[in-house]
Amino acid sequence: MVSEYLEPLAAHPALAPIVNYGHRVTKVTRVQPQGKGVGRTRSQGREDSLFLVRIETATGTEDVLGRAVIDASGTWNTPNPVGRSGIEAIGEIEAKVAGFITSPLPDPMGADQDRFVENEDITLLENVSVSSVVVGEQLTVHLADGRLLRLDLVVPATGFRPDLKPLTELRLDLDQIVEAPRALGPLIDSEFHSCGTVTAHGERVLAHPEPNFYVVGMKSCGRAPTFLLATGYEQVRSIAAYLAGDRAAADLVELQLPESGVCSTDLADSCCGTSNPGNIGFATGTLHGHAELVSAQKSCGSA
Known part of the structure; x- marks a missing residue:
């Protein structure tokens, strides 16, 4: 990436x-x-x-x-806590400082290799609520259902939320459920949508009462996980057109997802891609983001 x-x-x-x-x-x-x-x-x-x-x-x-300000800062640094109901578990902050709770997306084959090399056993927990954790030689994890676990590391897969603290002096209109722009909230609520069912949207949907201020990309989805890079490209194109004075171009929003599904790449059939379209994890539609790179990929064997 x-x-x-x-x-x-x-x-x-x-x-x-x-x-x-x-x-x-x-x-x-x-x-x-x-x-x-x-x-x-x-x-x-x-x-x-x-x-x-x-x-x-x-x-x-x-x-x-x-x-104008376009906030594309993402949600990378503001993961949801491991505690229940959206707040930290008792002892969670101390456990993070002590290194028992990793970032949501660690790099076990690279920068974080030393932390993972001696831990061969993996326990996958789904739909659990953590009430408290206690730091010791291992991390003692108390689950809300009464179970107790002793773990070497916890890798949270709890999702993300937007950091709105830098924006407190601006007039924002946010959906009260997912903390996205109010008009966007119902379009991305993960209880009703997946990333493949989010419709194309642009400047009008992303606008706030604060003139010429926009949040785009993953942060525009607030707490919802229904974001694709292709969606973000179209968001930025529409806003840029509006700021340049082209309202018609700003309102003409389209979203073209790869034919093989939203979890595949559009480079699979190129000379530099794989021979078979595969689900490799990037539903980006690279074509939307950098057409020149795609042209280079497709012409690399033409000579």
């Missing part, structure tokens, strides 16, 4: 000069062009104001101004 998609995309001549690394956004608010503050409660002149984005870098803190 990184070497074959993200790095080539970031190195594209149109993007490389404007991609900044090592920047973390901590706050987003609004200011007048002359510098006067525009808090959340101020409506007069809000549409004509600029965004002030506070950024932490290796060299310190700085503020950046812009006329």
Whole structure:
């Protein structure tokens, strides 16, 4: 994913000069062009104001101004807890600090290899509720049904949630169930939809009361797991068209999923892909994200 998609995309001549690394956004608010503050409660002149984005870098803190903000920060760093009903189990924070609870997507063959190499037995638990954990030589896990487990590591598969703390000074309209934009919530609720049944949507669905502010990508789905990269590409294209003044293009939203299903790649029949379409885990529709890369893949054997 990184070497074959993200790095080539970031190195594209149109993007490389404007991609900044090592920047973390901590706050987003609004200011007048002359510098006067525009808090959340101020409506007069809000549409004509600029965004002030506070950024932490290796060299310190700085503020950046812009006329629009598209939050594509994802949910990678905000996994759901292992505790029941959406809150941490008693002792969960201490267990994470002690290294007994890993990130939701560890790398057992790479960076996390040392943590997994001596643990040969795997216990898979589904639909369980953890009430408390106790740190010792092993991690003692108390389940809500009364069972007790002693484990070396816990790899949580509990899903993710959006980090909305940097956005508290903005006017957001969120679905009360999944914390997605209100108009998007019913389209992605995982009790009624899978990622393959989410309809195409763009700027109008993603808009908030805050003018020219959008959340896209995985974070736009809030707590719902029904996201595809192809959906995100179409979200960004629609918003970019709107910000460029092309309302017709912004409203023309389409979503083309691979014919073999939403869990396959659209490169399977190319000279550089596999001979048989297979479920390899990326329902990205690479064609939507970087057409030039796909062209290169398909022409690599034509000479």
